[in-house]
Amino acid sequence: MPENKLADRLRDAIRxxxxxxxxxxxxxxxxxxxxxxxxxxxxxTMGAPEIEAFLTHLAAHEHVSASTQNQALSTLLFxxxxxxxxxxxxxxxxxxxxxxxxxxxxxxxxxxxxxxxxDGAPYLVACLLSGSGLRLLEALRLRIQDLDVENALIAxxxxxxxxxxxxxxxxxxxxxxxxxxxxxxxxRLYEVHLDVxxxxxxxxxxxxxxxxxxxxxxxxxxxxxxxxxTRTLVVKRHHLPPSGVQKALTTAVQSAGMTKxxxxxxxxxxxxxxxxxxxxxxxxxxxxxxxxxxxxxxHYLEGQVPAYKRxxxxxxxxx
Numbered sequence: 001m002p003e004n005k006l007a008d009r010l011r012d013a014i015r016x017x018x019x020x021x022x023x024x025x026x027x028x029x030x031x032x033x034x035x036x037x038x039x040x041x042x043x044x045t046m047g048a049p050e051i052e053a054f055l056t057h058l059a060a061h062e063h064v065s066a067s068t069q070n071q072a073l074s075t076l077l078f079x080x081x082x083x084x085x086x087x088x089x090x091x092x093x094x095x096x097x098x099x100x101x102x103x104x105x106x107x108x109x110x111x112x113x114x115x116x117x118x119d120g121a122p123y124l125v126a127c128l129l130s131g132s133g134l135r136l137l138e139a140l141r142l143r144i145q146d147l148d149v150e151n152a153l154i155a156x157x158x159x160x161x162x163x164x165x166x167x168x169x170x171x172x173x174x175x176x177x178x179x180x181x182x183x184x185x186x187x188r189l190y191e192v193h194l195d196v197x198x199x200x201x202x203x204x205x206x207x208x209x210x211x212x213x214x215x216x217x218x219x220x221x222x223x224x225x226x227x228x229x230t231r232t233l234v235v236k237r238h239h240l241p242p243s244g245v246q247k248a249l250t251t252a253v254q255s256a257g258m259t260k261x262x263x264x265x266x267x268x269x270x271x272x273x274x275x276x277x278x279x280x281x282x283x284x285x286x287x288x289x290x291x292x293x294x295x296x297x298x299h300y301l302e303g304q305v306p307a308y309k310r311x312x313x314x315x316x317x318x319x
Contacts, residue, residue: 006043006083007031013082018203021230030075043079048088051076055093066098103269104260105303106130111270113256114249121221121240122248124175124182128154129264131170133271133289135160136246136264140239144186145216149176158201161292168288183220190218196226199238212236272300 010031014024035043037054051073058064058072073091080086106114111130118126128139138156146155152171157164170176197212198219204211211217219239229236246264253262268289275285286297 009083010079013078015202015231017082026071027075027078030072031079033072034076044084044086047086048091051088051091052093055091055095059094059096064096066096069096100299102303103266103300104262105273106262106266106270108274110256110258110262111267113258114252114262114267117252117255118248121182122245122252124179125221125245126249126252126264126267127170127172127175129267130270131172131175132167133268134167135268135290136242138290140219140221140242140245142220143216144183144218144220147220149179156290159290161290163290163292165287165290186218186220186222187215189222189224190215193237197234197236198222199229199236202231269300269303272297273304276301276304 007028011024011028014027019027031043034051034054035041037057038046038050041050054076055069055073058069064072077088077091080088115123115126115130125136125139128134128142129136132139132154134142134154134156138159141158142154142156146157147169148154149169152169154167154169155164156167159165194213198217200212200217219237221240223238223240226235227238228234242264249262249264249267253260272285272289275288276282282294282297285301286294289297289300291297
């Protein structure tokens, strides 16, 4: 039989390693970009010199960010090591300069002004970002069974670092009332479409074949529309897309009369700021945020303003 196309072999290897669909799309895009750079030469005929030239081109001519260049390098390392079985050794290239972005600081009142604007699912998601420290995708991927309303806890799974963790469920009464009403709506949608499976991690879908149509495994924020799973081609229900929530939050920030750039990630950073201001230890904040490295937690806290509150300029009128 003829050898499978290299792109198909790359896709199979990605799925064999259990990588997400987002990673799969990013790797396939990086692969296509690489093979088109040297005028469609087969990667097996190339090696470290061509990879170095490609990465240098990304930094010097296309002026990509450091994260984009690093993703391209990860794609090619995976391609050569896991698919082609060709060792590359050290790859030397001009590296894109890594930028350091500090999230804008939101005080407690500013967070409340933002949370007062959205309705429905965007309001609940925004509360989980600023009140529970969830990433946007972590909030959208929550299942009904992940909530422990009685004990005000959330089990966060399918995380960026692939480490499950527990964090707070906001217990403010306004939030809980809207959450209960939202859960009733999710249950009604589920009861109308009992035979429609929900998207599941492949390994869990094989282990628990009935879970995809059970109530507990339904997404907390399900999409009202059904979609076709790109891997299995089966019609399923997915969670809400991030873009809709992001647009709602942008509108909420503008409606609150704020000119600073505040995003979903800024609300998550505000969670860390509140904990630090309350005197919580850095390692506890790290666990609640789900950071593998405590330096990431420290970076989140760089946007705080304690130094500006302690220090006074020569023309300051504050005591």
